[in-house]
């Protein structure tokens with residue numbers, strides 16, 4: 395099968411390697427022709443150090459690699475997904491399956507990544523989302539990993555499952571693309587918050603409390619927007635939340651630690667040195683929650699710390715001091 399991966403960051407590269415291992419004809423496209431040339435020569439991606447790129451992987455800066463592709467993987471950072479989709483549009487056919495693996499919500503529109511791609515490509519082909527607890531660094535080393543291929547079109551979800559699944563990369567299918575994509579975007583906000591807790595010197599109890607209650611509010615918003623509750627307890631939900639909130643591979647978590655230790659948000663983002671998607675997602679989620687009238691205290695507090703200079707330590711007291719709740723009924727004790 396002919397596949398093209400758009401976006402040569404750590405994740406696009408790791409997924410291209412999975413597809414190569416599965417015997418597909420794979421091209422990795424970089425938006426920077428210079429970077430493409432460099433990778434083609436050194437057979438290494440500096441964003442995925444220590445992982446050799448096999449000779450079978452084509453690397454290019456030319457979009458002509460999209461011609462005739464059966465499957466196209468969109469692995470650009472979330473801010474560049476719309477432009478990447480627009481560039482791909484002339485090459486896509488109705489039978490192509492387009493797979494989004496980016497995690498975010500568009501700031502201006504509140505759209506999920508698959509919705510952006512549908513708009514940007516004129517809805518010419520089916521769009522699936524592949525998501526789950528998956529650090530590029532570990533997939534690049536072929537460590538056992540599991541993801542979900544989500545699409546309301548079952549055949550497309552299975553097509554993606556078949557393309558990626560192997561003995562170290564396990565893929566489940568799901569119809570719930572809404573839930574999978576929302577869970578993926580929102581967990582970055584929680585990872586930032588968890589990092590802030592770590593930076594403040596708070597420990598395991600607090601982080602477990604934060605993650606669990608954050609998942610309750612993510613589920614609330616997700617269901618309101620049409621997602622399925624069970625998705626949030628699955629790989630793309632709780633699975634991805636755990637991996638992002640507990641690992642130094644996560645730049646959102648790392649940025650949060652720096653903020654908790656007292657750096658400004660801008661200083662923390664500069665020090666991390668890469669796009670911190672949770673920062674942008676925090677604003678989108680805040681707006682979505684306001685619009686949908688969904689109570690999301692943890693995400694709201696993250697937004698206030700990140701955008702309005704609220705002190706992280708004050709936020710902890712605020713969250714701990716909220717009115718008594720019932721965990722199951724989610725209503726105030728009378």
Ligand SMILES: NC(=O)c1ccc[n+]([C@@H]2O[C@H](COP(=O)([O-])OP(=O)(O)OC[C@H]3O[C@@H](n4cnc5c(N)ncnc54)[C@H](O)[C@@H]3O)[C@@H](O)[C@H]2O)c1
Nearest residue numbers: 402403404405406425469470471472474495496497529530
């Ligand atoms: N890294 C992971 O482990 C991982 C895992 C799952 C999902 N993701 C998601 O995949 C997406 C990509 O993440 P990543 O870690 O590979 O990114 P990255 O930060 O490693 O790399 C970003 C890449 O995007 C390129 N880029 C910059 N501007 C661009 C533009 N305008 N158009 C196209 N490409 C551009 C950069 O050159 C760089 O190669 C993100 O949405 C991320 O949330 C990442």
